[in-house]
Amino acid sequence: MKKFERLQGLVAPLDRANVDTDLIIPKQFLKSIKRSGFGPNLFDELRYLDEGYPGQDCAQRPRNPDFVLNQPRYEGASVLLARRNFGCGSSREHAPWALEDFGFRVIIAPSFADIFFNNAFKNGLLLITLDDDTVEQLFQAVEATPGYRLDVDLSAQRIHRPDGDIIAFEVDPFRKYCLENGLDDIGLTLTDNSEAIREFETRHRAAQPWLFRDA
Amino acid sequence: MAGRTLYDKLWQSHLVSSREDGTSLIYIDRHLLHEVTSPQAFEGLRLAGRRPWRIDANIATADHNVPTSAKERSAGIAGIEDDVSRIQVQTLDDNTTSFGIETFGINDVRQGIVHIIGPEQGATLPGMTVVCGDSHTATHGAFGALAHGIGTSEVEHVLATQCLIQRKMKNMQVRVEGKLAPHVTAKDIVLAIIGRIGTAGGTGYALEFAGSAIRDLSMEGRMTICNMAIEGGARVGLVGVDQTTIDYVAGRPFAPRGTQWDAAVESWRELVSDEDAVFDRVVTLDAAAIEPQVSWGTSPEMVVGVHERVPDPADAADDTARRGLERALEYMGLSAGQKMTDIRLDRVFIGSCTNARIEDLRAAAAVVKGRRVASSLKQAMVVPGSGLVKRQAEQEGLDRIFLDAGFEWREAGCSMCLAMNADRLGAGEHCASTSNRNFEGRQGYGGRTHLVSPAMAAAAAIEGHFVDVRSYDYDRADAMSA
Numbered sequence: 162m163k164k165f166e167r168l169q170g171l172v173a174p175l176d177r178a179n180v181d182t183d184l185i186i187p188k189q190f191l192k193s194i195k196r197s198g199f200g201p202n203l204f205d206e207l208r209y210l211d212e213g214y215p216g217q218d219c220a221q222r223p224r225n226p227d228f229v230l231n232q233p234r235y236e237g238a239s240v241l242l243a244r245r246n247f248g249c250g251s252s253r254e255h256a257p258w259a260l261e262d263f264g265f266r267v268i269i270a271p272s273f274a275d276i277f278f279n280n281a282f283k284n285g286l287l288l289i290t291l292d293d294d295t296v297e298q299l300f301q302a303v304e305a306t307p308g309y310r311l312d313v314d315l316s317a318q319r320i321h322r323p324d325g326d327i328i329a330f331e332v333d334p335f336r337k338y339c340l341e342n343g344l345d346d347i348g349l350t351l352t353d354n355s356e357a358i359r360e361f362e363t364r365h366r367a368a369q370p371w372l373f374r375d376a
Numbered sequence: 377m378a379g380r381t382l383y384d385k386l387w388q389s390h391l392v393s394s395r396e397d398g399t400s401l402i403y404i405d406r407h408l409l410h411e412v413t414s415p416q417a418f419e420g421l422r423l424a425g426r427r428p429w430r431i432d433a434n435i436a437t438a439d440h441n442v443p444t445s446a447k448e449r450s451a452g453i454a455g456i457e458d459d460v461s462r463i464q465v466q467t468l469d470d471n472t473t474s475f476g477i478e479t480f481g482i483n484d485v486r487q488g489i490v491h492i493i494g495p496e497q498g499a500t501l502p503g504m505t506v507v508c509g510d511s512h513t514a515t516h517g518a519f520g521a522l523a524h525g526i527g528t529s530e531v532e533h534v535l536a537t538q539c540l541i542q543r544k545m546k547n548m549q550v551r552v553e554g555k556l557a558p559h560v561t562a563k564d565i566v567l568a569i570i571g572r573i574g575t576a577g578g579t580g581y582a583l584e585f586a587g588s589a590i591r592d593l594s595m596e597g598r599m600t601i602c603n604m605a606i607e608g609g610a611r612v613g614l615v616g617v618d619q620t621t622i623d624y625v626a627g628r629p630f631a632p633r634g635t636q637w638d639a640a641v642e643s644w645r646e647l648v649s650d651e652d653a654v655f656d657r658v659v660t661l662d663a664a665a666i667e668p669q670v671s672w673g674t675s676p677e678m679v680v681g682v683h684e685r686v687p688d689p690a691d692a693a694d695d696t697a698r699r700g701l702e703r704a705l706e707y708m709g710l711s712a713g714q715k716m717t718d719i720r721l722d723r724v725f726i727g728s729c730t731n732a733r734i735e736d737l738r739a740a741a742a743v744v745k746g747r748r749v750a751s752s753l754k755q756a757m758v759v760p761g762s763g764l765v766k767r768q769a770e771q772e773g774l775d776r777i778f779l780d781a782g783f784e785w786r787e788a789g790c791s792m793c794l795a796m797n798a799d800r801l802g803a804g805e806h807c808a809s810t811s812n813r814n815f816e817g818r819q820g821y822g823g824r825t826h827l828v829s830p831a832m833a834a835a836a837a838i839e840g841h842f843v844d845v846r847s848y849d850y851d852r853a854d855a856m857s858a
């Protein structure tokens with residue numbers, strides 16, 4: 162996982178609530194057995210005017226000029242500003258893979274769906290939950306100001322706005338620690354907890370042997 | 377001290393360790409794997425030189441991508457025509473073979489949608505923690521099991537450590553009290569719940585379904601309800617254990633036997649929320665007031681009773697909501713105030729992990745019996761949830777009823793629920809579907825999904841548009857000639 166330190170990023174606004182994982186990455190791309198290469202198909206049905214399929218050369222496809230990420234002013238955006246319940250729907254990790262592959266590192270919204278929230282952090286994305294009013298203000302500022310950038314400082318848990326205002330945000334300490342150090346959970350779990358897992362397993366097996374098929 | 381909820385009990389009995397900030401490790405008893413969300417996890421395991429922690433906790437099957445036509449299925453994996461799908465199904469087979477994980481192969485009668493076969497095999501037991509790289513894993517909560525949908529990184533984590541990193545959720549209870557009207561089903565209950573709490577209403581909560589109407593449901597019905605907890609935003613759905621649960625589990629291939637069975641049943645009886653347990657949020661619904669539900673929009677919360685009309689965006693609470701409604705109407709090709717019963721249908725799909733169990737097929741067949749699919753329909757299909765459901769239905773003669781009426785009768789799989797295989801909607805087509813998601817493009821590019829119960833889907837297939845199944849004349853003798 163990539164480390165996350167501090168990011169000065171161009172902001173793209175996606176003004177729509179309940180953005181689901183089918184919209185983030187349609188199912189035909191889930192047939193891949195790889196983890197990378199999903200970026201060109203991020204928001205496929207919104208970005209292109211034709212129907213996408215795996216293995217296509219996306220550069221040749223007709224783009225939807227109205228879709229926000231196709232507008233030149235948002236090219237190179239790494240911060241996505243979104244509305245409530247972003248990432249609802251399936252557990253497909255292809256959704257954060259596609260967002261990350263496209264170049265996003267931070268997503269700001271009033272709320273996120275649970276499974277997506279988990280998956281995103283495991284792939285080096287920082288998800289920031291802010292109240293509705295603050296998100297609304299940011300939408301207005303981004304739309305009014307071409308080249309609008311935010312400076313996201315994870316260690317201080319602050320977002321610096323271009324006008325000098327500061328927005329504080331919450332992040333769970335364990336997730337922050339993993340992001341800042343680029344740590345993968347599995348290594349951590351095995352180093353810190355192998356013994357505890359083994360002990361638990363022994364007790365569990367004694368109490369409920371039917372949970373183990375070799376019992 | 378206040379009593380504990382069922383979720384509290386399951387959490388505590390699987391807690392391995394906790395950090396100060398509440399991040400915890402919980403032990404996983406059962407891990408179900410399928411072809412779509414596992415390949416990158418196996419690859420990660422291999423790259424790191426790791427082995428699965430406990431092989432016997434894992435069971436695998438291919439469901440999302442598998443073709444459902446008998447012809448394509450007959451040649452096994454090699455017969456899958458779509459190259460990319462075939463590689464993915466083959467990859468699952470290779471991975472599970474090389475690690476020694478029990479797999480129900482594509483033509484094994486036990487193959488089917490993971491959330492149908494786990495309970496069917498008794499591989500899902502009360503009191504277990506169950507995970508799967510699929511958000512509808514909440515289904516297994518119907519057994520008083522703590523079941524989470526997880527992402528691929530978590531699939532890899534569970535394979536490697538037998539644990540999941542979690543924070544404890546809050547407790548929410550949805551009480552459904554009273555008696556349902558005839559032909560109103562579990563699907564209508566859960567759609568009505570989602571219509572009430574919204575698609576984010578359960579976010580951060582473990583959702584326990586309780587009340588007399590839930591107790592009265594069969595296990596199939598309870599699974600339908602827990603299945604769609606995620607459409608209400610909750611990663612976990614639960615129903616407490618009672619005799620119905622225990623009777624369902626008894627004698628299944630993976631269920632305990634003999635003295636172990638007796639000990640298990642004794643411990644399972646504890647798997648209910650205590651009388652004095654405190655929930656962070658409680659929502660109550662009157663079962664008698666629930667009408668057959670039909671979704672009209674592009675989110676499961678956009679749902680109304682069959683007698684209602686398509687809502688007007690002008691009545692929305694705020695701007696974001698109004699724009700959402702307008703966009704949904706445009707995508708669905710509907711106008712505000714339109715009657716739900718006037719929506720003309722192009723296809724009907726009876727299947728998915730929500731509604732492809734034997735009871736669902738029986739309910740649909742009872743409506744269809746002796747009738748014909750409307751000639752205005754392009755397709756009506758029934759896709760059983762597993763090979764065993766299919767076999768059972770055939771033993772009961774349900775396949776004949778469907779085939780005689782003009783339905784297609786398919787092999788088990790996810791099929792048109794997410795249209796990863798060849799079964800899909802064309803752009804602009806309206807489909808009455810017993811699945812769980814009506815998102816844009818879910819059932820095919822530009823496709824328009826209406827979520828309904830199996831009985832409602834069956835009646836819609838006969839009439840070519842939605843009708844109230846409660847007023848349907850089940851025994852109309854002259855149906856064939858009508």
Ligand code: SF4
Pocket residue numbers: 439440489490491510512728729730789790793794811812
């Ligand atoms: S039937 Fe549909 S919802 Fe269920 S597991 Fe398959 S694709 Fe997912």
